[in-house]
Amino acid sequence: MSWKKILKFELSGDSLPIMIGYWNNYGNYYPQYKLPPKPNTANYDIAKVTKYLNRWGVIGSYRGPSTCRICGKMPNGIAERSDGVYSWPTGLAHYVEAHQIALPDYFIEHIENPTKKGDLTALIDRLSNMEDERAKQVLMQLRIQAKEDAKQWKDWVNEHGEDLPTPTIEELQELSKNPAIIAAMNKKRDGEGDRFLRMMNKDISQSFYSERRGREITPEERKKNILDVAVRIAGRFIVYGPVEEE
Numbered sequence: 001m002s003w004k005k006i007l008k009f010e011l012s013g014d015s016l017p018i019m020i021g022y023w024n025n026y027g028n029y030y031p032q033y034k035l036p037p038k039p040n041t042a043n044y045d046i047a048k049v050t051k052y053l054n055r056w057g058v059i060g061s062y063r064g065p066s067t068c069r070i071c072g073k074m075p076n077g078i079a080e081r082s083d084g085v086y087s088w089p090t091g092l093a094h095y096v097e098a099h100q101i102a103l104p105d106y107f108i109e110h111i112e113n114p115t116k117k118g119d120l121t122a123l124i125d126r127l128s129n130m131e132d133e134r135a136k137q138v139l140m141q142l143r144i145q146a147k148e149d150a151k152q153w154k155d156w157v158n159e160h161g162e163d164l165p166t167p168t169i170e171e172l173q174e175l176s177k178n179p180a181i182i183a184a185m186n187k188k189r190d191g192e193g194d195r196f197l198r199m200m201n202k203d204i205s206q207s208f209y210s211e212r213r214g215r216e217i218t219p220e221e222r223k224k225n226i227l228d229v230a231v232r233i234a235g236r237f238i239v240y241g242p243v244e245e246e
């Protein structure tokens with residue numbers, strides 16, 4: 001017998017929490033969304049919203065580790081939280097606390113005067129605040145997933161979010177000489193900064209072998225590969241500029 005049955009609890013359709021706080025990344029893996037709004041645009045009480053976002057329990061972690069689109073912090077959360085009505089990535093609190101980005105009025109109004117979703121909100125609330133570590137496991141076992149077609153969020157982020165950068169090779173080569181980029185890239189653990197600088201400094205017309213397929217790729221493919229990597233790595237500098245050290 002599943003936990004859902006034991007708890008006399010079933011979720012479907014309109015009873016699912018609604019997604020909020022998801023963005024594009026620089027690889028355009030989420031083409032339906034733009035990037036986060038500019039920093040220092042908060043339309044709410046920072047401390048209050050941060051506290052609210054962190055107080056609810058983790059309902060799942062099926063989307064993998066996230067990187068902050070603004071400062072490159074990695075990982076910035078690997079899971080999702082929910083209050084029964086909305087569901088957001090754990091890393092959303094970082095965007096609020098560190099970057100003070102704007103959030104939708106409908107979500108802020110909800111935090112000010114939470115609407116509840118009966119049993120679901122009460123259950124998550126209870127499991128989130130129990131001392132017993134097993135309560136967290138039970139919450140995860142419920143496998144509550146957010147409604148994917150969050151039109152309200154999509155409309156909001158596409159009105160208030162930043163556009164994906166589409167720089168030229170020449171602009172990227174110029175960016176690769178920027179001391180702020182070099183300093184920040186050198187800090188990255190995964191070596192992508194070095195790779196970016198190496199790629200930018202190579203002649204883009206030079207042919208090379210695809211790592212995956214072992215075949216020689218065309219100059220067009222090479223150019224696209226370089227742009228994909230470069231835009232992903234340099235994108236946040238293009239869109240948000242250098243971020244101050246904390």
Ligand SMILES: [Zn+2]
Binds near residue numbers: 068072095098
């Ligand atoms: Zn950040």
